[in-house]
Amino acid sequence: SNAPIRVAVTGAAGAIGYSLLFRIGTGELFGPNQPVILHLIDIEPALPALQGVTMELDDCAYPLLKGIVATANLDEGFKGVNWALLVGSVSRKAGMERKDLLGINGKIFTGQGQAIQKNAASGVRILVVGNPCNTNCLIAMNNAPEVPRERWYAMTRLDENRARLQLSRKAGVDITAVSNVAVWGNHSATQYPDFYNARINSKPVTDVIQDETWLKNEFIPTVQQRGTAVIKARGAGSAASAANAIIDSVHSIVRPTPAGDWHSLCVCSDGSYGIEKGIICGFPVRSNGSKTEIVQGLSINEFSKRGLMPRSMS
Numbered sequence: 001s002n003a004p005i006r007v008a009v010t011g012a013a014g015a016i017g018y019s020l021l022f023r024i025g026t027g028e029l030f031g032p033n034q035p036v037i038l039h040l041i042d043i044e045p046a047l048p049a050l051q052g053v054t055m056e057l058d059d060c061a062y063p064l065l066k067g068i069v070a071t072a073n074l075d076e077g078f079k080g081v082n083w084a085l086l087v088g089s090v091s092r093k094a095g096m097e098r099k100d101l102l103g104i105n106g107k108i109f110t111g112q113g114q115a116i117q118k119n120a121a122s123g124v125r126i127l128v129v130g131n132p133c134n135t136n137c138l139i140a141m142n143n144a145p146e147v148p149r150e151r152w153y154a155m156t157r158l159d160e161n162r163a164r165l166q167l168s169r170k171a172g173v174d175i176t177a178v179s180n181v182a183v184w185g186n187h188s189a190t191q192y193p194d195f196y197n198a199r200i201n202s203k204p205v206t207d208v209i210q211d212e213t214w215l216k217n218e219f220i221p222t223v224q225q226r227g228t229a230v231i232k233a234r235g236a237g238s239a240a241s242a243a244n245a246i247i248d249s250v251h252s253i254v255r256p257t258p259a260g261d262w263h264s265l266c267v268c269s270d271g272s273y274g275i276e277k278g279i280i281c282g283f284p285v286r287s288n289g290s291k292t293e294i295v296q297g298l299s300i301n302e303f304s305k306r307g308l309m310p311r312s313m314s
């Protein structure tokens, strides 16, 4: 029988955790034949709630879930983990400056990076979701210099999925007809969902949707503001769709990318497309099932060039 994969999830008592953990339990992350052990990490005050989540996971009697570690201790939480999904963070509240947030999360992700390096399994891979996810990922990565840089990711997949939806609706095609959507830069309101290189039924989007005014002035802001629109409508942030995007992101890393396509992920820049080496930035990424690479050679026009560079930290 397979050895279980150990998956750490931080912020496990939160809203995204409440969608994500139960899908991991059913085997959606690594398939129906792969046992998992969940390492649920949250802060001390959230431990009672985390206990409740643990009880519910237990009560699902998932055949693939071979164990649960629930803790506020980072050494225990990251011990032997093969994957670390860093979901928990402190998001900006009214009256909080960006630099306050950076100070708080700087401390959190410094400690988590160090604990991952010290405790995780040697092949550990890390996906940062908690915002500002690019910056948080960079901080954790820089505090875990022995964990190779190609194992660090931050999430732009929800933005990719949102972009695919908007393009499919506008073109009147099935969601599966939209491919090759790259979200460049930060996961934030300054992200650049690149429609020039995206395809609908294998044709350039601009051949199918012959309305660049809509693409530039409606599509881009709709994708950039989608998270805010969900908060307005629901009174709470995107949680189930974020959990879904986490699962999609991991699949895109551990499964070979279909020929000719790519997915959006933030990875450590190697200087591709003139983006500063060493920062964590959204790129089009392909995987062969074990290694990911930044897709090279896409044409970047003047409009795209302006969208490409990360400009803000959330």
Ligand code: NAX
Binding pocket: 010, 011, 012, 013, 014, 015, 016, 017, 041, 042, 043, 046, 087, 088, 089, 090, 091, 108, 128, 129, 130, 131, 132, 133, 155, 156, 157, 158, 159, 187, 227, 237, 238, 239, 242
């Ligand atoms: P919640 O506020 O529901 O849950 C956050 C959880 O994190 C809480 O249980 C809290 O106790 C825990 N936490 C706080 N500090 C922690 C620490 N130092 N160590 C471990 N746990 C800690 O937020 P939720 O809706 O689950 O969202 C979590 C994060 O995802 C937020 O930062 C949010 O901004 C971010 N998102 C990122 C997205 C992306 O596409 N990259 C999209 C969805 C979401 O907005």
